[in-house]
Amino acid sequence: MSVAVRIIPKLDIKGPNLVKGVHLEGLRVLGKPEVFAKYYYEQGADELFYQDVVASLYGRNSLQEIISKTAKEIFIPLTVGGGIRTIEDISNLLRAGADKVSINTAAIENPGLITEASNIFGASTIVVSIEAIKQADGRYFAFTDNGRNSTGKEILSWAKEAELLGAGEIVITLVDSEGTGKGFDLEIIKKISNSLSIPLVVHGGVGNNIHVYDLLSYVPVSGIAISSMFHYNTIHHLRDLGGYEAEGNIDFLKSNRSLSFIQNTSIGQLKDYLIEKNVNCRKHERKN
Amino acid sequence: MSFQRSNIEKQVQNIPTEVKWCKKCVISNQRPRIIFDSNGICSGCHNNEFKENGIDWKKREAELVELLDQHRKNDGSWDVIVPSSGGKDSAYVAHQLRYKYGMNPLTVTWSPLMYTDIGRENFESAINAGFTNILCTPNGKFQRKLARLCFEELGDAFHVFVLGQLSFPFQMAARLGVKLVMYGENGEAEYAGDPIYADKPFKPSEEWVTQHFKGVTFRDLLDFGLKNKDYLSKDDYCESDLNFYQPPTLEELNKAGIKGMHFYSYYHKWRPQENYYYCVEHTGFKPNPERSEGTYSKYASLDDKFDGFHYYLRFIKFGLGRCMEDAAHEIRDGHITREEGIALMKRYEGEFPKKYFKEFLEYLDISEEHFWNVVDTWRAPHLWEKKNGEWVLKQPIL
Amino acid sequence: MLTVESMKEKIKIAIIDYNMSNIFSIKNAIDLLGFESLVTSDKKEILMADGAILPGVGSFPEAMKHLYDRKLINPIESFISSGKPFLGICLGFQLMFEESNEFENTMGLGIFNGKVKNFQDISSEIKVPHVGWNFVSKNNTQSNYKDPLPKLKNKEHFYFVHSCYVDPTEEDIVYTTTEYSGNRFTSSVISNNIFGFQFHPEKSGPEGIGLLNEIFKK
Numbered sequence: 066m067s068v069a070v071r072i073i074p075k076l077d078i079k080g081p082n083l084v085k086g087v088h089l090e091g092l093r094v095l096g097k098p099e100v101f102a103k104y105y106y107e108q109g110a111d112e113l114f115y116q117d118v119v120a121s122l123y124g125r126n127s128l129q130e131i132i133s134k135t136a137k138e139i140f141i142p143l144t145v146g147g148g149i150r151t152i153e154d155i156s157n158l159l160r161a162g163a164d165k166v167s168i169n170t171a172a173i174e175n176p177g178l179i180t181e182a183s184n185i186f187g188a189s190t191i192v193v194s195i196e197a198i199k200q201a202d203g204r205y206f207a208f209t210d211n212g213r214n215s216t217g218k219e220i221l222s223w224a225k226e227a228e229l230l231g232a233g234e235i236v237i238t239l240v241d242s243e244g245t246g247k248g249f250d251l252e253i254i255k256k257i258s259n260s261l262s263i264p265l266v267v268h269g270g271v272g273n274n275i276h277v278y279d280l281l282s283y284v285p286v287s288g289i290a291i292s293s294m295f296h297y298n299t300i301h302h303l304r305d306l307g308g309y310e311a312e313g314n315i316d317f318l319k320s321n322r323s324l325s326f327i328q329n330t331s332i333g334q335l336k337d338y339l340i341e342k343n344v345n346c347r348k349h350e351r352k353n
Numbered sequence: 354m355s356f357q358r359s360n361i362e363k364q365v366q367n368i369p370t371e372v373k374w375c376k377k378c379v380i381s382n383q384r385p386r387i388i389f390d391s392n393g394i395c396s397g398c399h400n401n402e403f404k405e406n407g408i409d410w411k412k413r414e415a416e417l418v419e420l421l422d423q424h425r426k427n428d429g430s431w432d433v434i435v436p437s438s439g440g441k442d443s444a445y446v447a448h449q450l451r452y453k454y455g456m457n458p459l460t461v462t463w464s465p466l467m468y469t470d471i472g473r474e475n476f477e478s479a480i481n482a483g484f485t486n487i488l489c490t491p492n493g494k495f496q497r498k499l500a501r502l503c504f505e506e507l508g509d510a511f512h513v514f515v516l517g518q519l520s521f522p523f524q525m526a527a528r529l530g531v532k533l534v535m536y537g538e539n540g541e542a543e544y545a546g547d548p549i550y551a552d553k554p555f556k557p558s559e560e561w562v563t564q565h566f567k568g569v570t571f572r573d574l575l576d577f578g579l580k581n582k583d584y585l586s587k588d589d590y591c592e593s594d595l596n597f598y599q600p601p602t603l604e605e606l607n608k609a610g611i612k613g614m615h616f617y618s619y620y621h622k623w624r625p626q627e628n629y630y631y632c633v634e635h636t637g638f639k640p641n642p643e644r645s646e647g648t649y650s651k652y653a654s655l656d657d658k659f660d661g662f663h664y665y666l667r668f669i670k671f672g673l674g675r676c677m678e679d680a681a682h683e684i685r686d687g688h689i690t691r692e693e694g695i696a697l698m699k700r701y702e703g704e705f706p707k708k709y710f711k712e713f714l715e716y717l718d719i720s721e722e723h724f725w726n727v728v729d730t731w732r733a734p735h736l737w738e739k740k741n742g743e744w745v746l747k748q749p750i751l
Numbered sequence: 752m753l754t755v756e757s758m759k760e761k762i763k764i765a766i767i768d769y770n771m772s773n774i775f776s777i778k779n780a781i782d783l784l785g786f787e788s789l790v791t792s793d794k795k796e797i798l799m800a801d802g803a804i805l806p807g808v809g810s811f812p813e814a815m816k817h818l819y820d821r822k823l824i825n826p827i828e829s830f831i832s833s834g835k836p837f838l839g840i841c842l843g844f845q846l847m848f849e850e851s852n853e854f855e856n857t858m859g860l861g862i863f864n865g866k867v868k869n870f871q872d873i874s875s876e877i878k879v880p881h882v883g884w885n886f887v888s889k890n891n892t893q894s895n896y897k898d899p900l901p902k903l904k905n906k907e908h909f910y911f912v913h914s915c916y917v918d919p920t921e922e923d924i925v926y927t928t929t930e931y932s933g934n935r936f937t938s939s940v941i942s943n944n945i946f947g948f949q950f951h952p953e954k955s956g957p958e959g960i961g962l963l964n965e966i967f968k969k
């Protein structure tokens with residue numbers, strides 16, 4: 066496959082801050098999203114995911130400003146999600162500078178939106194994101210609101226349904242491993258990948274380079290979205306994390322700690338490792 | 354026949370009739386022992402302000418080290434008891450005491466009324482993080498009747514759990530010769546209760562053993578039940594079954610050298626959400642695989658199937674549900690804004706915990722009809738009214 | 752980043768606005784390069800510019816409808832005749848061909864001969880859209896060929912996102928090809944002053960921005 070695998074930093078944004086949870090729970094502040102974004106661009110990220118983590122609660126996405134800021138200096142694709150409900154929401158985000166939008170709750174509550182949006186904006190613009198949590202019987206169900214509310218929908222059939230409705234891409238977040246650095250459930254990823262004709266991006270659980278390589282050796286996914294492994298590394302490399310506003314809890318940042326279960330790896334280091342292993346990935350040009 | 358309750362629950366009698374919300378967080382003035390200042394800011398927020406700016410935490414840690422040095426045993430025997438549920442707060446405290454400060458903690462657990470699967474899992478993970486644990490499960494037949502008694506006469510079945518949770522660790526401490534009992538948080542300080550106790554390293558034995566929880570002692574409660582309830586009789590228990598619902602006497606505690614209830618939160622800035630992160634990292638803690646009913650949170654108070662009814666009854670009694678408390682705390686800790694707290698409350702506050710309702714009724718051996726009859730006797734008239742056949746709050750959150 | 756600061760008037764680049772695109776990114780890229788960007792659907796402004804870009808994301812039929820409704824067909828054709836640099840990107844690139852069968856059969860601008868086709872018509876096994884970073888191979892490697900974009904490295908990665916591809920009739924306009932799912936397709940064309948990229952230079956990092964500079968600088 067000549068298309069390079071996309072290495073995509075995922076930024077969870079709450080108000081002015083970049084936050085990072087575990088199992089999509091917790092609002093630990095790690096810094097300012099625009100600072101992280103710029104750093105990732107310079108380090109060779111192939112794409113960026115911005116997720117407004119509080120948007121679903123209010124039914125609106127508030128990332129316009131940071132999207133515009135990002136679009137001025139960062140020239141790689143930007144996918145934005147969180148609280149997107151209507152065609153107008155999508156239109157506003159695209160005009161602000163997003164390239165793709167990711168929808169979860171709205172897609173489940175109103176599947177017709179996928180089709181409508183796909184027709185208006187092009188399928189490749191519409192990403193359906195799925196928060197997957199394993200149930201007692203071994204099946205994975207789709208959740209909304211950061212893994213809080215069960216939809217009762219089994220993910221394999223929902224993903225396929227989303228594809229048939231017109232989604233251009235599926236992003237799966239494995240909530241059980243998200244933020245833990247424990248790696249992926251490769252079997253479920255393989256099952257989903259085999260069933261889809263549209264690109265699949267996987268998120269949730271990368272703790273070291275080997276996890277990424279193991280996944281790619283087993284299932285040829287289109288992209289891997291990574292949060293903890295990059296963010297916890299970034300906070301130690303950026304001298305200026307952007308300053309703090311009154312909002313958010315920065316106790317962790319002040320403590321200067323690292324996470325014991327995550328390998329400190331930058332995008333550049335991950336890509337070097339993958340290229341060495343003959344994985345087709347875009348060679349980065351590092352700027353220091 | 355409709356249920357009539359007694360007046361042994363004293364808390365409900367001193368609540369202001371006009372509901373006010375703290376201007377900073379979202380807690381209401383209906384919470385027993387809370388104090389609002391003239392600017393409409395609650396004592397919880399004031400305590401938090403003090404926590405942020407008024408405390409030299411380095412100094413506090415030095416005090417902790419001094420305290421621990423006094424108690425640390427070099428012969429390998431247990432030197433501190435950590436009352437434990439397997440939840441994030443107790444696991445955090447136990448782990449810190451052992452791995453950071455070199456103590457030999459014994460974790461002591463008073464069983465929840467009914468373990469959830471995730472609660473059981475976390476309980477075991479906490480043990481596997483390296484701690485000997487003593488679990489006491491009280492006489493089930495007797496406990497259920499006590500729970501029913503508490504539900505009917507105190508508006509909280511969970512109260513029977515609370516009695517044991519406070520008493521059992523001290524019973525163990527006295528019997529095993531461990532002088533130090535370290536709780537995580539000082540509930541009164543962290544949850545906007547009486548500020549007199551707010552900034553003390555421990556609550557002295559003489560103060561808390563004589564405290565009337567909800568206005569009544571265990572003995573008085575039991576006597577009331579034996580006299581007035583046909584489902585409860587002396588045949589349901591033997592004297593030793595009562596041992597752990599009450600703390601040791603003051604004489605016993607003094608003889609054992611147990612000063613009182615120590616609080617880890619006095620020595621380290623208490624941030625429950627950071628305890629969550631800590632335990633995920635160090636003790637194998639897992640959050641609830643789905644949202645806890647009545648709130649938005651997934652990491653707090655997960656171990657008891659009947660937890661939800663404690664919060665639901667509190668919502669009925671004081672208009673103060675689980676979501677309000679979680680939100681208030683997270684607002685003070687800076688995780689969410691007040692606006693967000695209100696939006697969350699609009700979504701989840703007062704949600705009925707239907708998942709384990711049937712089991713709860715079976716546990717108490719009551720019918721659904723009786724459940725609602727009891728619940729209705731606890732609706733504070735200044736809080737509730739019936740509109741179109743439905744109970745609604747007269748003064749809901751703005 | 753490369754910047755061009757001109758002592759005299761800045762080079763004006765018209766970005767044709769027909770309600771079918773994320774204009775912001777292209778505008779930002781052009782601005783960053785030191786050009787003066789002009790997002791417009793006005794005939795006069797387009798014809799007056801020193802360079803023009805036809806961007807596009809979405810469906811072919813919808814795009815053509817918008818171009819008709821805004822009376823942009825004529826300005827585009829006139830601009831191209833002027834000899835000033837004109838760049839079509841992604842859907843904008845596809846529109847320059849004769850027709851497309853995306854959703855329904857639609858006529859394009861017909862600037863180039865050839866049709867726009869769907870990857871899925873080759874085989875339903877091919878996953879669409881083709882999305883991600885893929886590399887371009889220069890088509891003409893003959894020694895006497897004067898490369899119009901010498902700074903573009905062979906096998907450079909660019910960002911693609913499309914379900915349809917162009918099939919030009921004339922081989923000599925094909926500048927680069929790219930392989931996707933075992934099929935080689937035309938990823939860019941150049942013919943005199945007309946440039947067409949299937950990929951998004953404004954989304955391809957510094958390498959992509961550099962290409963824009965090469966095309967429009969004087």
